Amino acid sequence: MNLLEARLARLALKGDQRAFAELVELYQDKLFHMAYRMLNNRQEAEDVVQETFLRVHKNLERYDESLKFSTWIYRIATNLCIDRLRKRKPTYSLDAESNDHEGLDGYSMIPSDNRTPESEMLLSETQRIIHEAIDSLAPKYKTVMMLRYIQELSLQEISDVLDMPVTTIKTRVHRGRDFLRKKLEHKL
Amino acid sequence: MECNVAIIGMHDYLDGDLPREEAQQLQAHLRSCPSCMARFEQLERTEALLYNALEHAPAIPAYDQAASAKLTERIMSQLPKEKITRQNRRGALRYLYKYPGLAVAALFVVVMLGSFISMWQQDSKLVISGEGEVLQQVVIEGKKVTIPEGVHVKGNLIVENGEADVRGEVEGNVTVIDGSLNLASTGYITGQQRTIDQALDWFWFKVTQSFSGLAS
Numbered sequence: 112m113n114l115l116e117a118r119l120a121r122l123a124l125k126g127d128q129r130a131f132a133e134l135v136e137l138y139q140d141k142l143f144h145m146a147y148r149m150l151n152n153r154q155e156a157e158d159v160v161q162e163t164f165l166r167v168h169k170n171l172e173r174y175d176e177s178l179k180f181s182t183w184i185y186r187i188a189t190n191l192c193i194d195r196l197r198k199r200k201p202t203y204s205l206d207a208e209s210n211d212h213e214g215l216d217g218y219s220m221i222p223s224d225n226r227t228p229e230s231e232m233l234l235s236e237t238q239r240i241i242h243e244a245i246d247s248l249a250p251k252y253k254t255v256m257m258l259r260y261i262q263e264l265s266l267q268e269i270s271d272v273l274d275m276p277v278t279t280i281k282t283r284v285h286r287g288r289d290f291l292r293k294k295l296e297h298k299l
Numbered sequence: 300m301e302c303n304v305a306i307i308g309m310h311d312y313l314d315g316d317l318p319r320e321e322a323q324q325l326q327a328h329l330r331s332c333p334s335c336m337a338r339f340e341q342l343e344r345t346e347a348l349l350y351n352a353l354e355h356a357p358a359i360p361a362y363d364q365a366a367s368a369k370l371t372e373r374i375m376s377q378l379p380k381e382k383i384t385r386q387n388r389r390g391a392l393r394y395l396y397k398y399p400g401l402a403v404a405a406l407f408v409v410v411m412l413g414s415f416i417s418m419w420q421q422d423s424k425l426v427i428s429g430e431g432e433v434l435q436q437v438v439i440e441g442k443k444v445t446i447p448e449g450v451h452v453k454g455n456l457i458v459e460n461g462e463a464d465v466r467g468e469v470e471g472n473v474t475v476i477d478g479s480l481n482l483a484s485t486g487y488i489t490g491q492q493r494t495i496d497q498a499l500d501w502f503w504f505k506v507t508q509s510f511s512g513l514a515s
Binding site: 128131132135136139140143147148153157160161164165168169237238241242245256257260261266281284285288289291292295296 | 307310313314316338341342344345346348349350352353362367370371373374375377378379
């Protein structure tokens with residue numbers, strides 16, 4: 112798999128548009144899915160996906176083949192998502208961790224702005240509650256949870272994507288999971 | 300096992316990261332601790348719900364195959380048509396990119412050559428240098444420097460852009476730059492006599508002179 116992608120990347124670098132189109136096909140929907148879950152907005156998710164591929168195309172010659180192609184592209188996409196989430200939030204000190212919420216910072220206490228006019232077709236109340244709970248996670252936890260549960264990456268892979276130590280990722284998965292447990296425990 | 304250790308163990312277990320031996324210890328603890336057991340069940344349920352909600356998420360409204368194809372089209376159309384790669388850069392420029400040292404050396408040579416040429420051309424005036432005693436006894440007429448007959452001087456004499464006419468005795472070196480040296484039959488030079496009129500000689504002379512100047 113990784114060999115195929117590295118080969119496609121090399122062909123695309125030589126100017127082969129079809130090879131690049133194949134890379135788009137391989138990743139576009141995965142990236143869109145994640146970006147949509149992160150941003151909760153279809154238009155923004157599409158923009159992020161487009162921007163991701165533009166950056167990939169522009170930086171193909173700098174692609175380091177020792178890194179998995181998926182790791183590289185997820186890194187670009189998650190950074191773009193995090194940037195957008197940060198810009199949305201008000202600027203007062205939210206990074207101060209509060210004790211009441213077991214290490215989750217102030218971001219998680221602000222209700223996420225529901226920018227989606229096209230309200231999602233959720234089949235059940237259960238699904239709605241789960242998605243609401245996920246949306247209330249702070250960006251740094253949300254990112255980790257998305258990579259873990261949507262892309263089903265291992266902790267090591269997430270650590271590669273975010274370029275952070277595995278121990279940090281582990282802590283975030285644990286805290287994120289526990290935060291969601293508390294949110295969901297009374298409702299379900 | 301303490302409850303807080305057990306809680307970490309639960310997460311590690313859900314991450315698929317708990318060694319078998321520790322999993323057995325955790326199991327033993329859960330059997331004896333109802334509150335931990337309850338917590339573990341909640342976590343397990345949360346985990347299942349998350350996978351279910353995210354992995355098998357319902358289709359996002361209005362993002363169907365047609366929308367996906369449209370996005371693909373948008374991405375492909377936004378790509379720059381021709382990639383500008385390193386190979387497209389012009390040859391000489393690329394050379395300089397590759398060897399920055401070369402660029403520095405080239406610039407150095409250009410600057411040095413420039414100042415050297417201007418220095419050389421500037422000196423069209425008559426310049427005489429030498430030890431005090433020598434200068435007192437020479438006679439200067441226009442561009443002609445004469446050491447009169449019967450005069451005996453001790454020391455070196457340098458004449459630039461002029462004519463040296465030695466009629467007396469010089470106990471030292473006589474150097475003429477960009478000019479001529481005329482030694483009369485009555486004249487006598489005990490040291491070296493040199494005439495320099497080539498740029499390179501002149502340059503070399505300047506260099507050796509400044510070095511010997513430093514040394515003395």
